Every structure is written in structure tokens, then in C-alpha cells.
Amino acid sequence: MTMKTRFAPSPTGYLHLGGARTALFSWLHARKNNGTFVLRIEDTDIERSTPESVNAILEGMQWLGLDYDEGPYYQTQRFDRYAEVIQQLIDQGDAYYCYCSKEELDTLREQQMADKQKPRYNGKCRDNTEQQEGMNRVVRFRNPEEGEVVLNDLVKGEIVVANKELDDLIIARTDGTPTYNLTVVVDDLDMGITDVIRGDDHVNNTPRQINILKALGAELPRYAHLPMILGDDGARLSKRHGAVGVMQYRDDGFLPEALLSYLVRLGWSYGDQEVFAREEMIELFDISKVNVSASAFNTEKLIWLNHQYIMNAEPELVAGHLEWHMQQRGIDVATQGPALVDIVKAQRERSKTLVEMADASIYFYQDFTEYDAKAAKKNFKQGTDEVLQALLDAFSELSDWQGDTLHALVLQIAEQLELKLGKVAQPLRVAVCGIGMSPSIDVTLALLGRDKTLLRLQQAINYIKENRS
Incomplete structure (x- = not known):
């Protein structure tokens, strides 16, 4: 007889973490044993069941990648x-x-x-x-x-x-x-x-x-x-511990692969392994090895795990999820700036979540009229406009807009002006990004492109002159 498991949530709210873990374990058990996974919506509580909750469950299952072979069935039918x-x-x-x-x-x-x-x-x-x-x-x-x-x-x-x-x-x-x-x-x-x-x-x-x-x-x-999932203080999992719908984790910048890898460890383990590819979970999972005792949810651990996935997953996979976050910020990545795969490669070391990555990358796609006040005060000082003018003149003559060439040119300008590299690169960074942090300056300039770089350098020079007079 073919093994058959089911996930049967009640559509009276969002798909919460406990439900997501149940769905994951049922899905893994079926996939491990070449079985069938069924989704059933138990909607007989007519007063509390809502179409919005049904959609939230279906959306959560799709985002997590927990595909079902049959269903969804509805009890009301x-x-x-x-x-x-x-x-x-x-x-x-x-x-x-x-x-x-x-x-x-x-x-x-x-x-x-x-x-x-x-x-x-x-x-x-x-x-x-x-x-x-x-x-x-x-x-x-x-x-x-x-x-x-x-x-x-x-x-x-x-x-x-x-x-x-x-x-x-x-x-x-x-x-x-x-x-x-x-x-x-x-x-x-x-x-x-x-x-x-x-x-x-x-x-x-x-x-x-x-x-x-x-x-x-x-x-x-x-x-x-x-077993039950508890907060890290030993109390029953509640909203203050992170017991929110799984789509909130998407909104907060988590990868579904990271959330699944974290959920599978809430009650089950394979040695000390923390990071699992989806195929590994299927191969290694054993329902009989699930712990009897309750598991504690730890948001900091999930954030750490998410960072591991962002750093080590295929950039194309991360970019696919990052695109949704850029769209939420009104950015059309297809027409406004560099490929998201390149953004992921440049930003993944410093980004624990996709929200951090998206917020830190907006300047690659959208022009700005204001500078971070602290960064501008620290880096736009007397004579900075002359440094930026030297960079603008040099960049205007440059036809090979590649990272190595750009890095060499910034070094050359620093030597000509007898300044340390930081006294040139950091004002340049603020001028073209509007903030004091970005990937290495050569990567930043390469991603911005020639036109944006030249335009923003001129804008910064004008800003410094206007605020000096």
C-alpha cells in the first residue's frame, strides 16, 4: 500500500509555525517513502473560517515549497x-x-x-x-x-x-x-x-x-x-516569541529554505548539522527519530541560519526572493539598475535578511536628493569637492568600466592628491550612494554604472559648494 500523509489545517487564521512544521514533517515523511501528500482544509467551523485564511494557508504552502499531490479538499463540500x-x-x-x-x-x-x-x-x-x-x-x-x-x-x-x-x-x-x-x-x-x-x-x-x-x-x-513548540523562555509559543504567520517571515526577509531548515530541527536532528538542502531533508528525515520533549523557538538562531543561506545558497535562488522585496519598494529591477544576482554577490556577506539587503541596495536603482546627515558631515568637508572633481574628470575619460580598472584609478587619484585611500574612497562612496556604507568601492561603482556615477559625482560637488557658501 502506498504511504499517504495529510496536512489538515483549519482556516481560522494564518499558517503559523506549528502548522508549518506539521506540514513539513508530513511532507518529508511522504517524500522519504515515495508516498502521497494530501492537503485538506478543515473548514467546518463556518463562523470562524474565512476565505482570507484559506488563501493564507495556500500562499504559505506555496512559499515554503511544500507541494501537495492531492487537494486541496474542503470539508464543507x-x-x-x-x-x-x-x-x-x-x-x-x-x-x-x-x-x-x-x-x-x-x-x-x-x-x-x-x-x-x-x-x-x-x-x-x-x-x-x-x-x-x-x-x-x-x-x-x-x-x-x-x-x-x-x-x-x-x-x-x-x-x-x-x-x-x-x-x-x-x-x-x-x-x-x-x-x-x-x-x-x-x-x-x-x-x-x-x-x-x-x-x-x-x-x-x-x-x-x-x-x-x-x-x-x-x-x-x-x-x-x-511535541509542542515553546518560546526560548519555556512558555508556550506566542506572538511575542515569533508565533506569527509564515508569510510574515517572508516579509521580514527570511528565505523559505532557511525557515524549513530551522523548522525541521524543532524536534528532529541529524547529528549537529544545522543547514540542510531540501533533498538532504528528504533523504535523512525519520519520523521515529522525532524527540518526545518540546522544542524551543529562538529567533536569533533563525536569523543566524538565514544569513548562512544568504551567503552560501546559489545567488540566483536568493535573487529570486530578493526581487519580491525590491518590488515592495517600488523598484523594477528589469529596467532600473544592475542584475539582482550581482547585488546578491555584492551584499550577501553583510546582509542577515533580504530586508537588510533590499534596503541597503536601493541606491543602485533609485536616485536620491538627500545624503545621510552623519555621513555627509563626516566626509563632505572643505576641499572634498576638489577630490570629487578630480575623480569626475578621471572617470569621464574612462571607457573600461570594470572593477579592477576603477579600483586602480581611485588609487591613482589618491596618490596624485597625496591622500590616503580612505580620504578619497569614502567621500566617493557617500557621493554616489548617499550613505556611508556599501560594498567595496570598485564593486559599487561597477554596479552603479558609468552614467549614474558621473551624474551623482556632479550632484555631490554642487551640494558641497552650495552648503559651503
Whole structure:
């Protein structure tokens, strides 16, 4: 039988880090075993599910490169099937109508808690064979009262739950809509899911779902429940730790490859290796090697990892993601300046994120009318205009606009003026970039091109003269 995994998010918000890690582990498990990966949107919570959240999930999966072989399936398109299964369970005696009112159940719960008992349905309607028309009713699954559920979890090991600890859960609400524990069972059964990988907040649901599957005569899938992700302070991951949608990480300048490489290490490891190519993850990943204990999310570690990818990944890959950030800044790289691959090569050592790289590269594409105040004050001093004029005259005569030639010419001007290289190169940098930092001056000039360099040198000379008078 072909292995089949699924990622089944609820579209009630963005695709968060925990969900992204679940999707990644499910995707890796399928790819590792030549299996099938399914995307299923569990949108039966109609009040909270939104099209925007669906789009956020789809966009996040696409950005991360977690391609799915089937789907997306939507539960709201399968209500007829759920109703069919609910009726089947009723007909075969594995489900029944419950007419207990909310007030009655609330009273029961309060009494049980006062008696320090585990709150649970008392089975009042379990043996009621008379249907009462015109009354609000739910459908409950008739959970076995004897025996136990044995779950051999791929991560947590053997989990044993006595059936007497499980009450008769609701599988259809008063309006007839199915509940989560019913829909997920029917979907996994119909879609042939062989391996269910999900967060350990679902562990308590699994024995109940197993009993429903048994009642339907289904072959049980294998289960793997992933440990929680914590903040680096040991508290549950929240927005202050970085628990935001994965697309926020795109917006903040992270590469999807870096985020995936970081997520795969939250609960799984391969020695001390920190950086993984996508193909390596598939080859090395083993769901049985996932840690049982929770993992801590560390933003600083992610930033470090992102820098490693920016420095070492193929420049073309980085440039492809950098283009989106340049577009957000109103820059059309195709018509306004140098190729982004060359920008990546020039800026990757000093850029930890693509946001830093984009912000530090705007001057290559857009002209400016103001200079960084601190840089101008430090470098545009008495006589600087004469230095820049000498450079302008020399550059105007230059036909070979290459890095080596430009570097040699700047050195030559420094010698002619009997100045240290920094006294020439730094004012030149501020003149052509507007700021005090850039790649090496020869690389900077080569990327800017002859026309921009000459124009900006003249602009700086005029600026210095105007502010001197």
C-alpha cells in the first residue's frame, strides 16, 4: 500500500509555525517513502473560517515549497458524506440520539466537578430507543465501555487508554452539522490516509477516533504526535516569541529554505548539522527519530541560519526572493539598475535578511536628493569637492568600466592628491550612494554604472559648494 500523509489545517487564521512544521514533517515523511501528500482544509467551523485564511494557508504552502499531490479538499463540500456515515453508525447501533438540554448537561458537569470527578456525559440517553420528534437532539457515538485502546505512536511510543475513561462524544450537533472527531475520521478513511502526523494537542482525540474507525470496520492508520513548540523562555509559543504567520517571515526577509531548515530541527536532528538542502531533508528525515520533549523557538538562531543561506545558497535562488522585496519598494529591477544576482554577490556577506539587503541596495536603482546627515558631515568637508572633481574628470575619460580598472584609478587619484585611500574612497562612496556604507568601492561603482556615477559625482560637488557658501 502506498504511504499517504495529510496536512489538515483549519482556516481560522494564518499558517503559523506549528502548522508549518506539521506540514513539513508530513511532507518529508511522504517524500522519504515515495508516498502521497494530501492537503485538506478543515473548514467546518463556518463562523470562524474565512476565505482570507484559506488563501493564507495556500500562499504559505506555496512559499515554503511544500507541494501537495492531492487537494486541496474542503470539508464543507463533504457534508452529504458525513451525514451518510452518521446514519450508518446510528443504523448499526454505534451511535444514538441524545436529547439532554444544555442546562441539564451544565448542571451535570458542575456536580461532577464539585464531587472532584472527571466531567463526562453520563450516558442518560444511551439506551433510549424511542425517537422524540420536534426536540433538539445531537448524535453521540456509542463508545465501548469495556477494554482499552492501544496506540503505538511513532513518536511517543505505546499509549494505552481504558475505554471507560472515554465518554460518548457528540458526532453531530443539533443542526445536523458534523463535529471534528467525526469529519476527520471519515476524511482519513475515504482518502486512504496511512500515516497521521499532527501536534500532540490531538493525543486525547486519537483514542476516540480509533474507536469510530473500528466501528466503521476501517484499517487503522499509523499515528505520530509531534511535541509542542515553546518560546526560548519555556512558555508556550506566542506572538511575542515569533508565533506569527509564515508569510510574515517572508516579509521580514527570511528565505523559505532557511525557515524549513530551522523548522525541521524543532524536534528532529541529524547529528549537529544545522543547514540542510531540501533533498538532504528528504533523504535523512525519520519520523521515529522525532524527540518526545518540546522544542524551543529562538529567533536569533533563525536569523543566524538565514544569513548562512544568504551567503552560501546559489545567488540566483536568493535573487529570486530578493526581487519580491525590491518590488515592495517600488523598484523594477528589469529596467532600473544592475542584475539582482550581482547585488546578491555584492551584499550577501553583510546582509542577515533580504530586508537588510533590499534596503541597503536601493541606491543602485533609485536616485536620491538627500545624503545621510552623519555621513555627509563626516566626509563632505572643505576641499572634498576638489577630490570629487578630480575623480569626475578621471572617470569621464574612462571607457573600461570594470572593477579592477576603477579600483586602480581611485588609487591613482589618491596618490596624485597625496591622500590616503580612505580620504578619497569614502567621500566617493557617500557621493554616489548617499550613505556611508556599501560594498567595496570598485564593486559599487561597477554596479552603479558609468552614467549614474558621473551624474551623482556632479550632484555631490554642487551640494558641497552650495552648503559651503
